[in-house]
Each structure stands twice: as C-alpha cells, then as structure tokens.
Amino acid sequence: MLQAVLRAIQLPDLRRRILFTLGMLFLFRLIAHIPVPNINPTTLEQLRQALATNQLAQLLNLFAGGALENFSVAAMGVYPYITAQIIIQLLxxxxxxLQELQKEGEQGRLRLNRYQLWLTVPLAYLQAYGQTLTLERTINPNNDPTLSLFRTPFDLGANFLPTFTVLTTMVAGTMLLIWLGEQINERGIGNGISIIIFGGIVSRLPGLIIQGFQISQAGDFSTILGLIGFVAIALLTIVGIVLVQEGQRRIRVQYARRVRGNKVYGGQSSFIPLKVNSAGMIPLIFAQSIIIFPGIVASWFYRPGAEGIGNAIAGFFYNTFNPTGQGGGIVYMTLLFLLTVGFTYFYTVVIFTQQDLAENLQRNGGFIPGIRPGKKTEEYLMKVLNRITLAGALFLGLIAVLPFLTQSITGVQIGLGSTALLIVVGVAVDTMRQLEAQLIMRDYEGFLTR
Structure with a gap:
C-alpha cells in the first residue's frame, strides 16, 4: 500500500487529486471552528463538560470531528445526509x-442522490433543533438566561428569528460539508463523505495521544500497565477490523457459451465475492442511536433524589440505558450487542436483495456449478450469506461493547471508541484500494498507447 501511495504521488494527475483532497480537508477543519451566530462563549466549557456524560452527543461529536463541542456551523457533520441515504436504501x-431508478444506471443514481439531498434538508432541521434543545436543557435545566448556550435564549416561540437563524446556519454548514464531499468525489480521490468523517476523527488523534501521555505521566505503575494494555487491545482491534473488512467468500460462476453469427461469447468462469461484513459501520450506528435514545429522553425528566412514581420510572430508564448508570452497564452492553448483531443481518439482507444477483446472473447466462439458475441460486446465495454474516455480525457486536470491556480490563478510558476505529480503518483501506485501481487503470492506458 505504501508503494501505491509513492507511485500515486509521482504521477501529476493523481498528485493533483491527492493535494485537492487535502485542501478540502483543511477547509473542513477551518469550518469546524466557526461558531454559530448568537453563541454565548462563556458557556462553551459547560457544554464540553455536558458532552462527557451524554452518550448520544458523544456519538454526534464523533461524526462532526469535534465540531459539536465548539458548537460550530459544522456541529452536525454529515450525519443528516447519512441518515437520508439509509432511509432511501431502506425504502x-x-x-x-425507487427500484426502477436503481436499475437505470448513472441517470438513476443521480436522481436518487438528488432525492437524498432533498431529504437531507428537513432531516437536518429536525436534528439541529433536537440536538440543540437537548444540549440547552442539559446545561440549563432551569431556563436561566445567564446559563443559556446563546445570548438570546433558544426558543422558537418567543425568539423565532434568532433561533431560526441558528438552525439555518447549522443546516447550511451540513450542506457545505456535503458539497465538499462531492468535490472530493469529482476532483479528488473519491469516497468524499467517508473522507470527511475520516478527517474529523483523525483530527482528534493528537489530543487523544496527549491525553494518554498525561495519564502515563501522572499515574502509578498499574496505570501505565493499563495504558499499555489499552494500546495492545487497540492494535489487535485494528488488525481484526482489516481482516474482517477484507474477508470474503468467493462463489464460482460459470458463463454458458453463446454463438452469435461467427462469434462465440461466454464460456469463461468468474466468481461472486460475498463479504463477511457487507453492512459496514451502519449496524453500529443504528444500534447505538436506538439504545441511547430512551436514556436521553429519560434524562429530560429524571431528577436525582426527587420523589414520585414518574421520577422513579424516568430514573429506571436513565440508569438502564446508560453505560455509566447504576446497575445498567451489563443490561446496556447486552442490548447493544444483540441490536448490533440483529441490525447487521437486517441491513445485509436489504443490500443483498437490492443487488438481485440471481436474476442478473440468469440474464447474462451465468450459473453456479451444481445449482439450478433462478430461485435455487437465490436460496443458495442467501444461505451462504447468512452463514458468513454470522462471523461479521458477532465481530461487530464485539466491536460495539469493546470500549466498555477495555475500560473494565485496563481501567483506561480514552475518547476514541471502537466505532471510530472501524470508520478510520475502513475508510483508509477503501481509499488505498481506489488509489491502486487508479494506478492499474493508468498502467493499462500506458500499455494501450505504446
């Protein structure tokens, strides 16, 4: 892979694409430090403290590359667009x-992308309002104007224009990041949206390294051993992610010979690569978002030490669906593991059904040796997919609960979770694969022009 990077830098065209991508990432990091209008800078430190105890906000801050803790115009990152993509895929x-558009090739893909952009705008407004209202109530539960995140209190009814201005600015920041991702797709090395998320996560690595160094300097011998154990588990996790992401089962396919005039077509063999983890990081995002939601809603009503049946019910949900709640850690981890495994199977089946491999094979004269084309081929592929997805689903479930297991084993808690590792490693591997594909294409071009 390093040789591919060096070769890509030596080629003027690929070098321009790499430099353009780096420029877009630099612009993204500048945008991530531009605050929204009407922000109260004196309450930003309270916001950072609130993020340390809010699991949903930590997940959103991860996708925003730390922009949420600064409450910048990029505080939502590209998460609304990812949500819109998932909704369109499920529909x-x-x-x-929508099925017909998917089969129309490039034109259908462009129309689906347009629908995703249209859907992103209302989703972004909803997320901006809910996200901001949640953080506002977290740091200012008593509606004290002096403790508000904004100079003018966040209220659509009493202060419509300032509040709507904040929401619109956040939506515009999200759409700007999406535009940067599309520019990376067209003029950069591709995979634009994923690279934007990748850049946000990687930008936090220096601070996390410094945090680990401070822990080792201030701690005793057991703390240093815990930090070493944490690093060892992180390295093993990276190796496991690479192996699972690259793992696949190859199904041999034979194409029948067809005679058209004086020419003979087909007769060659190929294979279908069924990936161990076809769902990627989506099941982790689904599972974490759903399991965190009841605890977030309960936190709006729960008051520690207060009496009443309503407060007791809210306290039960708050502690159960919170990894740091009293007695809720085991339940939380168990539910998170099961939801991740279930969503992995669900999303894999959705993606596999949309590809319609059995029908495409039959249409092109392909068949799996020993398997009748059509329905039998579809059943065989689904059986193999279910079998190999079990390994991928269990691995993703382990990745989901790994931060809590690591903290209990080593006693060290650092902000880079396993979801972030999965995103970083997955995007890095995909980007390197695209660079290698670009190099191979240029090698063929050079061969043809000789």
Missing part, C-alpha cells in the same frame, strides 16, 4: 419507482 424495496 427502495418498498417503493417500485
């Missing part, structure tokens, strides 16, 4: 018109 099996 395709249910809406025939």
């Amino acid at each position: 395709q099996p249910l809406i025939p018109a």
Whole structure:
C-alpha cells in the first residue's frame, strides 16, 4: 500500500487529486471552528463538560470531528445526509419507482442522490433543533438566561428569528460539508463523505495521544500497565477490523457459451465475492442511536433524589440505558450487542436483495456449478450469506461493547471508541484500494498507447 501511495504521488494527475483532497480537508477543519451566530462563549466549557456524560452527543461529536463541542456551523457533520441515504436504501424495496431508478444506471443514481439531498434538508432541521434543545436543557435545566448556550435564549416561540437563524446556519454548514464531499468525489480521490468523517476523527488523534501521555505521566505503575494494555487491545482491534473488512467468500460462476453469427461469447468462469461484513459501520450506528435514545429522553425528566412514581420510572430508564448508570452497564452492553448483531443481518439482507444477483446472473447466462439458475441460486446465495454474516455480525457486536470491556480490563478510558476505529480503518483501506485501481487503470492506458 505504501508503494501505491509513492507511485500515486509521482504521477501529476493523481498528485493533483491527492493535494485537492487535502485542501478540502483543511477547509473542513477551518469550518469546524466557526461558531454559530448568537453563541454565548462563556458557556462553551459547560457544554464540553455536558458532552462527557451524554452518550448520544458523544456519538454526534464523533461524526462532526469535534465540531459539536465548539458548537460550530459544522456541529452536525454529515450525519443528516447519512441518515437520508439509509432511509432511501431502506425504502427502495418498498417503493417500485425507487427500484426502477436503481436499475437505470448513472441517470438513476443521480436522481436518487438528488432525492437524498432533498431529504437531507428537513432531516437536518429536525436534528439541529433536537440536538440543540437537548444540549440547552442539559446545561440549563432551569431556563436561566445567564446559563443559556446563546445570548438570546433558544426558543422558537418567543425568539423565532434568532433561533431560526441558528438552525439555518447549522443546516447550511451540513450542506457545505456535503458539497465538499462531492468535490472530493469529482476532483479528488473519491469516497468524499467517508473522507470527511475520516478527517474529523483523525483530527482528534493528537489530543487523544496527549491525553494518554498525561495519564502515563501522572499515574502509578498499574496505570501505565493499563495504558499499555489499552494500546495492545487497540492494535489487535485494528488488525481484526482489516481482516474482517477484507474477508470474503468467493462463489464460482460459470458463463454458458453463446454463438452469435461467427462469434462465440461466454464460456469463461468468474466468481461472486460475498463479504463477511457487507453492512459496514451502519449496524453500529443504528444500534447505538436506538439504545441511547430512551436514556436521553429519560434524562429530560429524571431528577436525582426527587420523589414520585414518574421520577422513579424516568430514573429506571436513565440508569438502564446508560453505560455509566447504576446497575445498567451489563443490561446496556447486552442490548447493544444483540441490536448490533440483529441490525447487521437486517441491513445485509436489504443490500443483498437490492443487488438481485440471481436474476442478473440468469440474464447474462451465468450459473453456479451444481445449482439450478433462478430461485435455487437465490436460496443458495442467501444461505451462504447468512452463514458468513454470522462471523461479521458477532465481530461487530464485539466491536460495539469493546470500549466498555477495555475500560473494565485496563481501567483506561480514552475518547476514541471502537466505532471510530472501524470508520478510520475502513475508510483508509477503501481509499488505498481506489488509489491502486487508479494506478492499474493508468498502467493499462500506458500499455494501450505504446
């Protein structure tokens, strides 16, 4: 892979693409430090303290590359666009018109992307309002104007224009990041949205390294051993992610010979690569978002030490669906593991159904040796997919609960979770694969022009 990077830098065209991508990432980091209008700078430190105890906000801050703790215009990152993509993908099996667009090639893909952008705008407004209101109530539960995140209190009814201005600015920041990702797709090395998320996570690495160094300097011998154990587990996790992400089962496919005029087509063999983890990071995001939601809602009503049946019910949900709650750690980890495994199977089946491999094989004269084309081929592929997805689902479930297991084993808690590792490693591997594909394509071009 390092040789591929060195070769890519030596080629003027690829070098320009790499430099353009780095420029877009630099612009993204500048945008991440521009605060929204009407922000109260004296309460930002309270916001950072609130983020340390809010699991949903930590997840959103991860995708925003730390922009949420500064409450910048990029505080939502590209998460609304990812949500819109997931919704469109899940709706395709249910809406025939979307299925037809998927089969129309490049034009259909462009129209689906346009629908995703349209859906992103209302989702971004909803997320901006809910996210801001949650953080405002977290640091200012008594509606004290002096403790508000904003100079003018956040209220659509009493202060519509300032509040709407904040929401619109946050939505505009998200759309700007999406535009940067599309520019990376067109003029950079591709995989733009993922690279934006990748850049946000990697930008936090220096601070995390400094945090680990401070822990080792201030701690005793057991703390240093815990930090070494943490690093060892992180390295093993990276190796495991690479192996699972690259793991695949190759199904041999034979194509029948067809005679057209004086020419013979087909007769060659190929294979279908079924990945161990076809769902990527989506199941982790689904599971974490759903399991955190009840605890977040309960935190709006729960008051520690207060009496009443309502407060007791809110306290039960708050502690159960919170990894740091009293007695909720085991329940939280168990539910998170099961949800991750379940969503991995669900999303894998959705993606596999949309590809319609059995019908495409039959249409092109391909068949799996020993398997009848059509329905039998579909059943065989689904059986193999379910079998190999078990390994991928269990691995993702382990990745989901690994931070809590690591903290209990080593006693060290550092902000880079396993979800971030999965994103960073996955995007890095995909980017390197795209660079290698670009190099191979240029080698073929050079061969053809000789």
